[in-house]
Amino acid sequence: KRTQVAIIGAGPAGLMLSQLLAARGIDTVVLERHSRDYVESRIRAGVLEHQSAAALRAAGVGARMDAQGMAHSSIDLAFAGAHHRIDLEGLTGKKIMVYGQHEVVKDLIAQRLADGGDIRFEAEVNAIEGLDGDQPKVRYTHNGQPHELVCDFIAGCDGYHGVSRTSVPSNALKVYEHRYPYAWLGVLAEAAPTSDELVYARHETGFALYSMRSPSVTRLYFQCRPDEDPEAWSDAALWAELHRRLETGDGWTINEGPILQKNVAPMRSFVVEPMRYQRLFLAGDAAHIVPPTGAKGMNLALADVQVLAPALVRWFEAGDPRGLDSYSEVCLKRVWRVQRFSVWMTRMLHAQPDADAFEERLQQAELASAAACESAARHLAENYVGLPLEAPA
Ligand code: FAD
Ligand code: DHB
Structure with missing residues (x-):
């Protein structure tokens, strides 16, 4: 053939x-x-x-x-106990x-x-x-x-x-x-999403991401150790960790539902x-x-x-x-x-497992800058919605 x-x-x-x-x-x-x-x-x-x-x-x-x-048309950055909307469409038209x-x-x-x-x-x-x-x-x-x-x-x-x-x-x-000294534990749950944007959360215990696959399926991730065993997490423990990292105290809550899949993805x-x-x-x-x-x-x-x-x-x-x-x-x-x-x-x-107090403060300032400064938010938005495709040589 x-x-x-x-x-x-x-x-x-x-x-x-x-x-x-x-x-x-x-x-x-x-x-x-x-x-x-x-x-x-x-x-x-x-x-x-x-x-x-x-x-x-x-x-x-x-x-x-x-x-x-x-x-x-937007994503949400959650840190220091508050949500910050990055208006992708307003900043980029996309x-x-x-x-x-x-x-x-x-x-x-x-x-x-x-x-x-x-x-x-x-x-x-x-x-x-x-x-x-x-x-x-x-x-x-x-x-x-x-x-x-x-x-x-x-x-x-x-x-x-x-x-x-x-x-x-x-x-x-x-x-x-x-290589990175962490990985993501991913959870797929039969639960209706409670947000119409993705939430990228920086919690003091680590990163978490709120995403979705359909109006009835939620996709969630949280930062874990690279050698973490997903089977060692009971459903109750997974939901507790996700509530802790994603809910910032402003009233937004996530829905629970049967967990369809869980896995650890290396980074x-x-x-x-x-x-x-x-x-x-x-x-x-x-x-x-x-x-x-x-x-x-x-x-x-x-x-x-x-x-x-x-x-x-x-x-x-x-x-x-x-x-x-x-x-x-x-x-x-x-x-x-x-x-x-x-x-x-x-x-x-x-x-960052090995960060000192100075680096932690810098990281907070980086997030604050992305959320508060329009040109920094635009930079994030332009990259997130995607760079234009290059013309062929
Ligand atoms: P792939 O989708 O990997 O396709 C390659 C195909 O080649 C596979 O179907 C494989 O079976 C086949 N193949 C391999 N070897 C052979 C062989 N010898 N003969 C025949 N076929 C072969 N990206 C994100 O942005 N967000 C995410 O949440 C995310 N989660 C991920 C989770 C996991 C577990 C993995 C592995 C990746 C994830 N990614 C994620 C990355 C994203 O899925 C990949 O970048 C994307 O799949 C790349 O597409 P691809 O076509 O290059 O490769
Ligand atoms: C999803 C995965 C990502 O890596 C991301 O940044 C946003 C969403 C997802 O699987 O839905």
């Missing part, structure tokens, strides 16, 4: 790339190690930037998002869309399959070969049988733990990495440069991880493939390699700006 672009991974990056290329008549095969049911029900990110929502609409997969997603990553994935899969697209689930890629030639090959296992797929290009959209990045000779890539910053090796292009989490506090992971994945798709189209339609040659540089500019924003939000909102 042969295809033009072999796409490894059916996450937001791989599926959106397949969708964008199909619209221009370019043939792709998406190889995904997990089942369709698994990728469609895996709860992960929840916030789409203005531009990401627009891109999904433009790609023909925005209808359910527009019907069921929740457009938010809103964000609260819509689960698994819903985005569902919509993209449904559209690709309806259009006759080729997505192979439970197809695990084991090796990539021939990257130095012009007919690279992907080896994968499907139904216990070995298969190979020959292609012109490979898109490594297989996340942080995928095979794409590790198939590149290590001296061809430079890795930048940072790291990671960037690999460049995002290309010969005929392999890395996109999304395969190339970079940001700490989750800015809600940027899925958005960066979607931004990468909006640069990669037109670059591949230019190569296939006109033999012009310039878009492919500038892909890594164009993406990395955004990646580092988003990394900076995510790290800033993370440090501003988390209790």
Whole structure:
């Protein structure tokens, strides 16, 4: 079997790339190690930037998002016992869309399959070969049988733990990495949200985030130790911690409900440069991880493939390699700006285990500045709703 672009991974990056290329008549095969049911029900990110929502609409997969997603025009910063509204729409003219990553994935899969697209689930890629030639090959296992797929290009959209990045000779890539001394305990609860904005709370015992997935499902997170065992938390203890960190005493309270899921997500910053090796292009989490506090992971994945798709189209339609040659540089500019924003939000909102009293005061001043000073709030808002997509080189 042969295809033009072999796409490894059916996450937001791989599926959106397949969708964008199909619209221009370019043939792709998406190889995904997990089942369709698994990728469609895996709860992960929840916030789409203005531009990401627009891109999904433009790609023909925005209808359910527009019907069921929740457009938010502000977020709330809670600290020092009070709530502070950051008026995203007033400051930037843009809103964000609260819509689960698994819903985005569902919509993209449904559209690709309806259009006759080729997505192979439970197809695990084991090796990539021939990257130095012009007919690279992907080896994968499907139904216990070995298969190979020959292609012109490979898109490594297989996340942080995928095979794409590790198939590149290590001296061809430079890795930048940072770890954090905390993680997030995430809770999904069948409880109607009591706020129409997301609440980012800095409590003295640590960060907490109030988010949602639908009018009947609340998504909550709170800062914990990286080695925390979610099973060691009873439901009552989880709710007590969430009440303590989120409710500031101004009367706003959160609803409790049956807990559907709880998990601990590690936190790291990671960037690999460049995002290309010969005929392999890395996109999304395969190339970079940001700490989750800015809600940027899925958005960066979607931004990468909006640069990669037109670059591949230019190569296939006109033999012009310039878009492919500038892909890594164009993406990395955004990646580092988003990394900076995510790290800033993370440090501003988390209790730093090793902070001295001076640093604690600085952190409070940072929050006060973001809430009280219009230019600081605008800076936060502009980054939160998303930086404009860069023009291709
Ligand atoms: P992914 O969505 O990870 O997709 C990669 C796909 O490749 C996966 O489906 C995987 O099964 C497949 N794959 C991997 N290896 C192979 C192989 N060898 N063969 C075939 N297929 C393979 N971001 C936020 O902004 N907010 C959040 O709350 C948030 N929560 C998260 C929770 C968790 C547990 C994780 C892991 C991430 C979270 N993120 C969050 C980050 C966000 O979900 C990612 O940035 C986003 O999924 C990136 O999309 P992607 O398409 O690059 O990769
Ligand atoms: C969600 C996750 C985030 O990391 C964030 O900053 C906001 C919302 C969420 O899962 O809903």
